[in-house]
Amino acid sequence: MEIISVFDMLKIGIGPSSSHTLGPWRAAERWINDLKNKKRFDKVEKITVDLYGSLSLTGKGHATDFAVLLGLSGADPERMPIEDIDTIVSEVKTSGTLKFNNEKTLPFNFKEDIVFNRKFLPFHSNGMTFTALINGRRYKSTYYSIGGGFVVQEERKNSKANKLIFYCTFPYPVEKGEDLLKVCKQLNLPISGVVLENEKSIRSIETIDFELQRIWDTMLECMYVGCHTEGNLPGGLNVRRRAFDMHKKLIGDFKYENPQEWLKTIRKTEVKFRQILKWVSCFALAVNEVNASLGRVVTAPTNGSAGVIPSVLMYYMVIENHEADFEHVKKFLLVAGEIGSIFKKGATISAAMGGCQAEIGVSSAMAAGALCELLGGTPEQCVVAAEIAMEHHLGLTCDPIGGLVQIPCIERNSMGAIKAINAAELALETDPNNVKVPLDKVVNTMWETAKDMNTKYKETSEGGLAVGVNMSDC
Numbered sequence: 258m259e260i261i262s263v264f265d266m267l268k269i270g271i272g273p274s275s276s277h278t279l280g281p282w283r284a285a286e287r288w289i290n291d292l293k294n295k296k297r298f299d300k301v302e303k304i305t306v307d308l309y310g311s312l313s314l315t316g317k318g319h320a321t322d323f324a325v326l327l328g329l330s331g332a333d334p335e336r337m338p339i340e341d342i343d344t345i346v347s348e349v350k351t352s353g354t355l356k357f358n359n360e361k362t363l364p365f366n367f368k369e370d371i372v373f374n375r376k377f378l379p380f381h382s383n384g385m386t387f388t389a390l391i392n393g394r395r396y397k398s399t400y401y402s403i404g405g406g407f408v409v410q411e412e413r414k415n416s417k418a419n420k421l422i423f424y425c426t427f428p429y430p431v432e433k434g435e436d437l438l439k440v441c442k443q444l445n446l447p448i449s450g451v452v453l454e455n456e457k458s459i460r461s462i463e464t465i466d467f468e469l470q471r472i473w474d475t476m477l478e479c480m481y482v483g484c485h486t487e488g489n490l491p492g493g494l495n496v497r498r499r500a501f502d503m504h505k506k507l508i509g510d511f512k513y514e515n516p517q518e519w520l521k522t523i524r525k526t527e528v529k530f531r532q533i534l535k536w537v538s539c540f541a542l543a544v545n546e547v548n549a550s551l552g553r554v555v556t557a558p559t560n561g562s563a564g565v566i567p568s569v570l571m572y573y574m575v576i577e578n579h580e581a582d583f584e585h586v587k588k589f590l591l592v593a594g595e596i597g598s599i600f601k602k603g604a605t606i607s608a609a610m611g612g613c614q615a616e617i618g619v620s621s622a623m624a625a626g627a628l629c630e631l632l633g634g635t636p637e638q639c640v641v642a643a644e645i646a647m648e649h650h651l652g653l654t655c656d657p658i659g660g661l662v663q664i665p666c667i668e669r670n671s672m673g674a675i676k677a678i679n680a681a682e683l684a685l686e687t688d689p690n691n692v693k694v695p696l697d698k699v700v701n702t703m704w705e706t707a708k709d710m711n712t713k714y715k716e717t718s719e720g721g722l723a724v725g726v727n728m729s730d731c
Contacts, residue, residue: 260426260427260459261598261601261602262456262459262594263452263456263469263590263591263593263594263595263598264468264472264594265405265407265594265598266405266556266557266558266593266594266597266598266601266623267472267555267556267557267558267566267590267593267594268405268406268555268556269334269335269471269472269475269553269554269555269556270282270334270335270406270553270554270555270556270560271324271334271337271339271342271551271552271553271554272547272548272549272550272551272552272553272554272560272563272662273319273320273548273549273550273551273560273561273661273662274319274320274321274559274560274561274662275404275405275406275556275558275559275560275561276311276383276402276403276404276405276406276559276607276608276609276716277311277312277315277316277319277320277321277324277383277402277716278319278320278321278323278324278551278560279324279334279406279556279560280383280402280403280404280406280407280408281308281312281321281324281325281328281385281402282324282325282327282328282334283328283334283402283406283408284325284328284385284387284400284402284408285306285324285325285327285328285329285387286328287400287408287410288387288398288400289328289329289331289357289358291398292389292396297389297391297396298357298358298360299361300391300392301357301361301363301389301390301391302363302390302391302392303363303364303365303389303390304329304355304357304363304365304370304387304388304389304390305370305371305372305387305388305390306325306329306370306371306372306385306386306387306388307372307374307385307386307388308321308322308325308371308372308373308374308384308385309374309376309377309378309382309383309384309385309386310375310376310377310378310381310382310383310384310609310717311377311382311383311609311715311716311717312382312383312384312385312402313373313374313375314375314660314716314717314718314719315657315660315716315717315718316373316660317373317660318492318657318659318660318661318662318718319660319661319662320551322367322371323342323346323551325371325385326345326346326349326355326367326371327342327345327346329355329357329358330345330349330355330356330357330358330359331356331357331358331359331360332345332359334553335553339551339552339553342551346367349365349367350367353365353366378399378401380401381401381402381403381607381609381610382609382610382712382715382716382717383401383402383403383404383607383609384399384400384401385399385400385401385402386398386399386400387399387400398410402607403605403607403610404558404559404601404605404606404607404608404609404610404615404616405556405558405559405597405601405606405607406556406559407601426458426459427455427458427459428454428455428458429443429444429451429454429455431451431455431595431598431599432599432602432603433599433602433603433696433697433700434599434640434643434644434695434696434697434700435695435697437451437595437599437636437640438636438637438640441636442636447588447592447630447636447639448591448592448595448626448630448636448639449587449588449589449591449592449630451595452591452592452594452595453465453591456591466583466587469583469586469587469590469591470583470586472555472590473570473583473586473590474516475553475554475555476544476554476555476557476566476567476570477516477517477520477567478516478553479543479544479547479548479552479553479554479555479563479567480516480540480543480544480567480568480571481513481515481516481519481543482543482547482552483498483500483501483542483543483544483545483546483547483552484500484501484504484519484539484540484543485501485504485513486498486500486501486546486547487501487502490546490549490550490663491549491550491551492549492659492661492663493659493661494658494659494661494663494664496549496663496664496667498546499542499546500539500540500542500543500546503535503538503539503542504539504543506535507526507532507535507536507539508522508523508526520574520575523536523575524574524575524579525579526575528575528576533572533576534675536571536572536575536576537568537569537571537572537671537674537675537678538568538671538674538675540564540567540568540571540572540674541564541565541567541568541670541671541673541674542564542667542668542670542671543564544563544564544567544568544670545561545563545564545662545666545667545670546667548560548561548563548564548662549661549662549663549666549667555567557593557597557620557623558597558600558601558606558616558619558620558623559606559607559608559616559620560662561608561613561616561617561662561666562616562617562619562620562669562670562673563620563670564667564670564671564673564674565617565620565621565623565624565670565673565674565677566590566593566620566623566624566627568670568671568674569624569625569627569628569674569677569678570586570589570590570624570627570628572628572674572678573585573589573628573631573632574586577631577632578631581631585631588627588630588631589627589628589630589631590627592623592626592627592630592639593623593624593626593627594623596622596623596626596627596639596640596643597619597620597622597623599696599700600615600619600622600647600700600703601619603697603700603701603704604700604701604703604704604707605704605707606619608655608715608716609655609715609716609717610707610715611703611704611706611707611710611715612652612653612654612655612706612707612710612714612715612716613650613653613654613655613666613669614647614650614651614652614653614703614706614707615655615703615707616655617650617653617669617670617672617673618646618647618650618651618653618673618703619647620670620673620677621646621647621650621673621674621676621677621680622642622643622644622646622647622650622677622680623643623677624646624673624674624677624678625642625643625645625646625676625677625678625680625681625684626639626640626642626643626646626681627639628642628677628678628681629641629642629680629681629684629685632681632682632685633685634681634684634685635689637689638684638685638687638689639684640689640695640696641684641687641689641692641696642677642680642681642683642684642685643680643696644692644694644695644696644698644699645680645683645684646673646676646677646680647696647699647700647703648694648699649676649680650673650676651699651702651703651706652706652710653669654710654714654715654720654721655714655715655716656713656714656718656720656721656722656723656724657716657718657722657723658718658722658723658726659718659723660718660723664722664726665722
């Protein structure tokens with residue numbers, strides 16, 4: 258058992274994929290730290306990287322090679338200027354060298370030193386091995402990107418120790434939905450209140466507020482950028498950005514100085530039912546178009562599903578409550594993070610392990626439960642909302658065309674957002690005592706479905722739309 262903070266479930270990073278981009282990036286950083294801890298970093302003469310399984314099969318479309326290179330270069334995905342990505346990659350390709358952790362220059366052939374291996378490693382389908390040549394000897398370390406930017410080196414063998422750490426650190430440990438409801442009842446607190454108490458045990462309230470504000474600012478800026486950027490997405494599919502055109506039709510051809518001014522204007526706009534659907538879809542598309550173009554987003558819980566939570570939160574602020582402030586944002590993100598952690602502990606948030614139900618399905622459940630609390634739902638109803646949202650994503654496959662996080666990924670975010678809103682409304686009209694399928698049952702069912710799902714539907718681009726649609730037709 259492990260501690261999963263809201264800041265583990267909601268990370269700031271660079272697109273297009275948390276498992277194929279942010280995960281390998283973080284793995285490279287961890288490898289560098291490991292080399293330094295073992296006093297080997299200064300002795301490294303050459304480095305190579307081997308990518309396996311899903312990282313290899315869809316790595317080109319997910320910019321995994323770029324992510325590895327950037328991680329090895331010492332760039333920070335949370336804060337580096339997006340425009341520096343092309344500069345760093347181009348310099349490595351042109352010079353044939355890499356500035357390792359921005360400290361020492363090593364020979365590096367971009368085409369040959371990052372190897373795409375089609376075979377799968379036994380522990381997880383997103384495996385990668387870093388090799389350092391030191392005095393003629395090769396030192397290898399293998400990491401696994403298990404979804405949502407989480408990285409592990411090997412299967413945890415000290416489960417007892419992990420369990421003790423978990424229970425000793427969080428005063429109110431939660432593994433399942435039933436645990437969460439028990440604590441809510443015990444403390445007479447909403448879900449957000451319980452999560453806040455746990456977070457306060459490992460960081461100050463000032464830090465919590467600062468980081469949540471930073472996450473929301475990133476989400477808002479991402480929607481703003483997506484709504485104000487025109488053209489086609491990179492990658493070869495020539496997918497036209499739609500958020501720009503949708504936004505223009507909804508609000509007109511106006512210019513805004515910053516995301517905050519933009520938000521104020523939208524909140525003053527009269528919105529009819531059909532426009533609500535368009536606005537929510539516009540917000541979701543905007544985020545994932547930014548994600549698809551290697552922009553900065555918040556993994557929620559993954560990059561491929563990054564548009565669901567911000568678009569549903571915007572729905573609340575723009576449609577439901579024009580007076581909503583940071584406290585509402587804070588509660589929403591706390592609830593969303595907790596629900597996401599329940600799915601990660603009981604199932605998976607990796608499409609390479611569970612298909613798209615593990616990404617869009619989980620993000621929709623997170624958003625549904627969070628929205629339900631803001632709309633006045635009880636903890637029991639919030640859990641029901643999360644269950645409803647996931648129940649109607651069960652079995653959703655991951656079959657990206659060309660290995661790109663574009664078709665059908667971008668549209669699925671708008672569908673997941675609409676389902677989340679619908680699920681929250683249904684939960685508010687539901688007596689939890691009459692619910693036939695509890696959240697924990699649907700989490701378990703999702704995991705069983707994931708295990709039964711054919712590998713070709715798990716982010717390999719070997720099945721479904723990925724082979725049913727010819728890239729030349731796009």
